[in-house]
Every structure is written in C-alpha cells, then in structure tokens.
Amino acid sequence: MGDTRIRNATMEDIPAIVGVMERAIAELQKPFLDPEQIAASRRSMGLDTQLVADGTYFCVEIDGALAGCGGWSKRATLYGGDHSAETRDDRLLDPATEPARVRAMYTDPSFVRRGVGRLILEACEDAARAAGFRRLEMMATAAGEPLYAACGYRVVRRVERMAAEGVAVPGAVMAKDLVQVSGTRRTGRGSRSPGARA
Secondary structure, three states: OOOEEEEEOOHHHHHHHHHHHHHHHHHHOOOOOOHHHHHHHOOOOOOOHHHHHHOOEEEEEEOOEEEEEEEEEOEOOOOOOOOOHHHOOOOEOOOOOOOEEEEEEEEOHHHOOOOHHHHHHHHHHHHHHHOOOOEEEEEEOOOOHHHHHHOOOEEEEEEOOOOOOOOOOOEEEEEEEOOOEEOOEEOOOOOOOHHHHO
C-alpha cells in the first residue's frame, strides 16, 4: 500500500480535496451512470466544509500524494456539499438515539483498490464510536455501494433521485451498527485501527 497515513483534513487541504472529488465523480461513476447522470450528480455531491471545521474529515496520503478523503458527521445532514441547500440540516445529532453520518467519501482514480476507502471507514467508525454513537448511516452512490456492503453496511432504503431537480441520480441509504470495543480489540467483525497502519 506504500507509505500510507491518515490524518484530519485542514482548510488548507480543500483545493486538493476538491480535485480528488472531481476526478472521482468524473471517472469512477462511469460504469454505473450515463454522462448526463454524472453531470447531474454534482448537485448532490461535493465537499461540505462544515466537516473540516468540525474536525471529522480525513485525508489519506500514499507516498505523500492525496489518495482519498472522507469523513463522518455528528450533524443531521446526510449528504451534499456546501452548495446543496436542499439537503442541509446542521442540527447536532443525539448519539443515544440517532446514527452519525458517513460523508463525502472519495478515492482518487489513481489509487483505487489500495484500501483507501476501508481505511477512512474504519477511522469514521472509531471516531463516531468514541463520540458515543451506536450506528452509522450514509447516502451511497451506485459506485460506492459495493465497498460499503463489503464493509458491513446494509441498504435501508433506495431513492430514485438524490436531488429534487435535474436528471435523476439514484442513491441508497445504508447503515451499520457499531460494535462495542473491549480494550484495543473489537468484539465484532473488524480489523486493526487505521492508526496502526498509517
């Protein structure tokens, strides 16, 4: 996997993060969406800078290059970027009764199949668990769904369109219960903390 590390994103990372997102949206959705749908997907995808401000967004670097990014949220917004006013809800979630969110997961096309997405998901799960959350939920794209399913997320419901206007782009709300941790080992399925491999 090369010299890999995961760290919290900073505001200075935003231009590089946006570049990764744009390349991922343009290239990795091609097997699942037609060109019009890929263009329309930008309405409901992109970076929510609140995640960076909250300290819940991660960057994965491989040999010094930004290979991927993604994070989790303690806020009610399920998906969308800064521009996605129709899906925004900055209300803080109740960890005892509501699931935390997995948000804005992207891998640079040059670094697919190198464990980047799994590393970010593990970091999200560990951080959300430490914050008291018992469950995670996300809006998955067709391109991301196979990875999330392999990591234990299950489809809760499917949506025909993620944005109210424009060409319909489907998505799937997926969720996973967080296993409890005893010491440094998980009591359910899982692997080492991403920090151990970073």
